[in-house]
Structure formats: C-alpha cells, structure tokens
Amino acid sequence: MLNGKTALITGGARGIGAAICRKLASLGADIAMIALTADEQANNQIAAITAEYHVKAKLYACDVSDAAQCKDTVKQVIEDFGNITILVNNAGITRDGLILGMKEEDFDAVINTNLKGTFNMTQACYRPFMKQKYGKIINLASVSGLLGTAGQANYAASKAGVMALTKVTARELASRGVTCNAIAPGFIATDMTKAIGDKATQQYLESIPAGRAGQPEDVANLAAFLASPESDYITGTVIRIDGGLAIS
Numbered sequence: 001m002l003n004g005k006t007a008l009i010t011g012g013a014r015g016i017g018a019a020i021c022r023k024l025a026s027l028g029a030d031i032a033m034i035a036l037t038a039d040e041q042a043n044n045q046i047a048a049i050t051a052e053y054h055v056k057a058k059l060y061a062c063d064v065s066d067a068a069q070c071k072d073t074v075k076q077v078i079e080d081f082g083n084i085t086i087l088v089n090n091a092g093i094t095r096d097g098l099i100l101g102m103k104e105e106d107f108d109a110v111i112n113t114n115l116k117g118t119f120n121m122t123q124a125c126y127r128p129f130m131k132q133k134y135g136k137i138i139n140l141a142s143v144s145g146l147l148g149t150a151g152q153a154n155y156a157a158s159k160a161g162v163m164a165l166t167k168v169t170a171r172e173l174a175s176r177g178v179t180c181n182a183i184a185p186g187f188i189a190t191d192m193t194k195a196i197g198d199k200a201t202q203q204y205l206e207s208i209p210a211g212r213a214g215q216p217e218d219v220a221n222l223a224a225f226l227a228s229p230e231s232d233y234i235t236g237t238v239i240r241i242d243g244g245l246a247i248s
C-alpha cells in the first residue's frame with residue numbers, strides 16, 4: 001500500500017514512533033528515522049526494519065526543537081531517498097508538575113520539543129510537499145490537550161497547540177494535495193507513561209472505558225491509515241485513540 005513512499009518519522013527509535021516505523025515499513029514505505037540520539041537502540045531498530053521488511057531505512061540524529069537541524073535533516077533525507085511523502089511528527093516529551101512549581105525551563109523544553117518541533121519539521125517539508133503536490137502530515141497530539149490534564153500545563157498547552165497547527169497546515173496545503181491530521185492518544189504503554197508511577201497508572205486505567213492501556217501498535221494502525229491514499233479526503237481532523245478516555 002505504501003510502496004515507493006518515503007516516511008520521515010521523528011522519535012522513531014522508541015515507543016509509538018518505533019511502532020509507526022515498523023507498521024509503515026511493513027506496508028512497503030522506506031523509513032527515515034529521526035532520533036534525538038543515534039544510540040544503540042535506534043541503530044538496532046534500523047537493522048531490524050531493514051532485515052524484516054526489505055525496505056530502505058536510515059537513521060538521522062536531529063533535535064526537532066532546533067529549526068536549522070530540521071532543515072538540514074530534511075534536505076539530507078531528500079538527497080538520500082529522492083523525496084519525502086509522509087511526515088510523522090511524533091517526537092515528544094513530558095515534564096509534569098503543578099503550575100505553582102513548574103520551572104520555566106520545563107515549560108520551555110516541552111513547548112520547544114512538542115509544538116515548535118512539529119512546526120519546524122512541517123516548515124522544512126512545506127516547500128517540497130507543495131512542489132510535489134502530495135504529502136501526508138501526521139501529528140501526535142494527546143487527549144491531554146483536549147482535557148487539560150492537571151499537572152500537565154506545559155504538555156497540554158503544547159498538544160492543544162499541535163491540534164491548532166494541524167488545522168492551519170491542513171487549510172494552507174489542502175489545495176496542493178497535502179493532508180494534515182492529528183492523532184490524540186490517551187494512555188499508551190510506553191516509556192513515557194511508565195514514568196508516571198503505579199498509583200497514577202492505576203487511576204488512569206480505572207478511568208478508561210475500554211479497561212486497558214493502548215499499545216503503540218494501536219496508534220501505528222491509525223497512522224498507517226492516515227499515511228495511505230485511503231485517507232486522501234480526510235484533512236484537518238483530530239482523531240482520538242484512547243479506549244474512550246476522553247469521550248465528551
């Protein structure tokens with residue numbers, strides 16, 4: 001379904017990003033994986049994808065909060081692969097805490113990675129997508145940005161910003177054959193949610209109507225649909241994938 005497409009996935013070495021890399025590769029897409037640090041885990045991911053799915057896969061170290069690095073990386077990926085057709089803005093961090101005690105650097109770090117990082121990569125791919133009159137942009141938001149989860153002022157604000165950015169991008173690029181949609185996961189079992197501790201995890205699980213955490217593969221399946229031509233008439237949407245957590 002994605003043969004001949006090149007997907008650039010930020011934060012592709014772990015968690016949801018890693019599952020998206022594997023899913024898109026399993027459908028035939030070549031993979032340009034972005035990691036903050038090109039460590040052993042990231043390199044192993046690339047080797048596994050190449051061996052299992054027989055697609056081209058390459059690792060790039062890039063801090064998405066740095067606009068110049070994003071521009072250089074996108075340029076390099078286009079040189080290496082010929083083009084980019086799918087951009088998955090998945091890289092994200094949390095630095096939770098109540099507003100009262102939240103440090104300025106923690107507020108800035110989360111906004112810069114989650115929101116500015118998504119903007120930086122979108123801007124870097126904007127002209128190439130416009131020129132080729134095709135592109136699929138998939139942004140990772142969060143139900144936290146819909147609900148305004150206590151203790152996540154920085155994170156919730158960044159993800160609400162990602163949803164707004166998704167709509168702007170969709171409007172600006174729709175006439176050029178480019179779609180842009182956001183995925184808003186609920187509670188997905190990754191390193192990010194492992195960090196919140198047993199008590200908070202239990203509370204989350206009790207508030208999920210489906211009665212379980214989501215798996216990275218659940219999110220990857222949705223990303224694959226949004227990356228495929230089957231979703232060509234869907235743009236500017238935010239799709240929750242949360243077992244009902246944020247039903248309103």
Ligand code: NAP
Nearest residue numbers: 011015016036037063064090091092142185187188190192
């Ligand atoms: P994760 O396991 O913590 O992985 C985060 C990834 O982001 C890592 O691969 C990391 O790279 C990368 N990253 C962090 N800062 C970066 C930077 N400045 N530049 C480039 N890459 C950077 O997180 P996850 O749970 O898979 O989350 C993936 C996305 O889904 C995030 O946007 C997150 O906010 C969103 N989300 C997750 C959940 C959930 O329940 N897990 C819920 C809602 C939304 P390194 O490996 O190199 O450190």
